[in-house]
Amino acid sequence: MSQSPHMPPDAGDESVAGLVQADRVHRDIYISERVYRLEQERLWKRAWIFLGHASLVPRTGDYYTTEIAGQSLVMLRQADGAVAVRLNRCAHKGSQLLHERQGNAGKFLRCPYHAWTYKLDGKLMSVPLKNDYEGTGLADSPSAQGLAEPGGMRDYKGFVFVRLGKTGPxxxxxxxxxxxxxxxxxxxxxxxxxxxxxxxxxxxxxxxxxxxxxxxxxxxxxxxxxxxxxxxxxxxxxxxxxxxxxxxxxxxxxxxxxxxxxxxxxxxxxxxxxxxxxxxxxxxxxxxxxxxxxxxxxxxxxxxxxxxxxxxxxxxxxxxxxxxxxxxxxxxxxxxxxxxxxxxxxxxxxxxxxxxxxxxxxxxxxxxxxxxxxxxxxxxxxxxxxxxxxxxxxxxxxxxxxxxxxxxxxxxxxxxxxxxxxxxxxxxxxxxxxxxxxxxxxxx
Ligand code: FES
Ligand SMILES: [Fe+2]
CATH class of the missing domain: 3.90.380.10 (Naphthalene 1,2-dioxygenase Alpha Subunit; Chain A, domain 1)
Incomplete structure (x- = not known):
């Protein structure tokens, strides 16, 4: 096969098509920082990624945390028996809510920083000094929307997958x-x-x-x-x-x-x-x-x-x-x-x-x-x-x-x-x- 033009390493360009040919791949796909960064933004956000197994969280309130492509995630067993996945990131100022790999959160999640609390499904339940927020824009802001969700989640017979991005197959x-x-x-x-x-x-x-x-x-x-x-x-x-x-x-x-x-x-x-x-x-x-x-x-x-x-x-x-x-x-x-x-x-x-x-x-x-x-x-x-x-x-x-x-x-x-x-x-x-x-x- 002839050597068709390809991207020189770290050229600052967003194209990667030249790195893969029918019967060979360019070494940059393994060693380039640029390709790695693009993979994190594209491939790992569009694909369906294995997160964990539901048997890790058998009881209501059980959780399992992991990190995929720089995103901190938590798998949580809900009161109705379903498994949910949320971003492990407080809606207030972004602190991680859970720091252990695995455990039981009880009936709700409480941020260790300023004690905002969330239901197991991620909805914001309460904030301290509630009256001080009256007349502010909090209620209408994304900060009041609770814990964010990944773009997609599927519990396939106990194997839990996520798609991090909003778009993708x-x-x-x-x-x-x-x-x-x-x-x-x-x-x-x-x-x-x-x-x-x-x-x-x-x-x-x-x-x-x-x-x-x-x-x-x-x-x-x-x-x-x-x-x-x-x-x-x-x-x-x-x-x-x-x-x-x-x-x-x-x-x-x-x-x-x-x-x-x-x-x-x-x-x-x-x-x-x-x-x-x-x-x-x-x-x-x-x-x-x-x-x-x-x-x-x-x-x-x-x-x-x-x-x-x-x-x-x-x-x-x-x-x-x-x-x-x-x-x-x-x-x-x-x-x-x-x-x-x-x-x-x-x-x-x-x-x-x-x-x-x-x-x-x-x-x-x-x-x-x-x-x-x-x-x-x-x-x-x-x-x-x-x-x-x-x-x-x-x-x-x-x-x-x-x-x-x-x-x-x-x-x-x-x-x-x-x-x-x-x-x-x-x-x-x-x-x-x-x-x-x-x-x-x-x-x-
Ligand atoms: S960062 Fe979580 S309550 Fe402030
Ligand atoms: Fe081997």
Whole structure:
């Protein structure tokens, strides 16, 4: 492909279209302050972003706070049982109302600064020295309107999403049913149709651009080299441990598949979907070989019929990406959440979930997986983190300005926004992320 003109770094211009081509992307998308700022204003405000899981706020008044694209947000359980999201910012002078990550606000929210109080739905309830406001313009001003709301919010079966900006696609057109099928599957694995968060999400700040992490979630070519030492060490240690130990077997069944060869990954199949989303591992994944749980499977067969239960349990993709903020696995049941903090800093959260009413083994499975694979002490993640940071540093050096995404590229692939792939090694999943990126960054 010829080198078409592109934006020079930090030219002060608002255009980004030249940074993404059909089969490669310009390095500025990872390293430029300007691009990062535009992403915060455009992409992260127009897209639907995963905020948290409703099981974090089970009782009336329970809250969970988080920050997305510089916006302080709070998820609150209402008296009627619904979940609401508000900006965590007092309508008086802007102080944050809640400073803890999680807790219970009681019947109302009270600002710690001058004690303005709000109902759980964000409506202003009372202000001190009320009489002193008589005859002033307060009642007609936005300050009396209570806590602001994000542009959109959706509680999808307990998975809570927000759209920060007032404009952008609606939830149903942003997420194809084929994307949400992974979330449906996670919920259906619970005999009572509900999930709950297990423990606190693990949080890890990496010194790399968020898009490197998101690309890597669909990178099936790296494990054989990046994770070679972890898989080999696990295999060697496994041989020296006593057979039949439940903890050992759990660790081994989770770590050994990282050593699978290229053909294993190419055979797993994939799907790309509009808006940057994807499902990797439509046919199989590194999770497919986990030991069966016969009693649990019989319970689901009772509920759904044997065929449907089998279909439900056999869908265990490597990763379903809900672009741009999260990646989901059905078995083990977990979510990785991306929160960009700067062009070269990203907070990654790993959320473990368990199907309510399911056997304890599934809790152990997911708790073990997040520790082994995603925690800062993980024997797997440190290899990835080292390489993300190395890539971030390397791209600052001069040389080829373009990052290759050529593997499996076909000139006509953009004509097919939804595509099922036999080959899980195709870089189309990353190219598709950048088509989603452009759509949000340059919607015209
Ligand atoms: S800033 Fe909240 S009451 Fe004044
Ligand atoms: Fe990895």
């Amino acid at each position: 609606d939830f149903d057109s942003y997420f194809d049913p084929a994307v949400l099928a992974t979330l449906d599957n996670m919920v259906a694995r619970s005999p009572v149709g509900e999930l709950e968060v297990v423990g606190a999400p693990l949080r890890n700040v990496m010194r790399c651009n968020w898009k490197m992490y998101l690309e890597n979630i669909n990178d099936t070519v790296h494990p054989i080299s990046t994770h070679e030492s972890a898989a080999t060490a696990a295999g060697n240690i496994g041989k020296s441990l006593p057979a039949g130990d439940a903890g050992t077997s759990l660790a081994m069944e989770q770590l050994l598949p990282f050593g699978a060869g290229y053909s294993f990954y190419s055979d797993m199949g994939a799907k790309v979907l509009p808006n940057g989303h994807s499902v990797l591992g439509t046919k199989a994944s590194i999770h497919t070989g986990y030991a069966p749980l016969p009693e649990y499977e019989a319970e689901l067969a009772e509920l759904y019929g044997a065929d449907q239960a089998r279909a439900l349990l056999s869908f265990s993709p490597q990763n379903t990406v809900l672009y741009p903020s999260a990646a989901f696995k059905t078995s083990p049941s977990l979510i990785r959440v991306l929160r960009p903090l700067g062009p070269d800093r990203t907070l990654i959260e790993a959320w473990a979930l368990a199907p309510k009413g399911a056997p304890q083994r599934l809790r152990q499975r997911v708790a073990s997986y997040v520790r082994l694979v995603f925690s800062p002490m993980s024997v797997v993640a440190h290899d990835d983190v080292h390489l993300f940071e190395s890539q971030q540093n390397g791209l600052r050096s001069d040389g080829n300005e373009w990052v290759s995404l050529h593997r499996g590229h076909k000139a006509d692939e953009t004509q097919m926004p939804e595509l099922t792939l036999e080959n899980g090694n195709n870089e189309i999943m990353m190219r598709n992320q950048y088509r989603g990126w452009l759509r949000l960054m340059d919607p015209a």
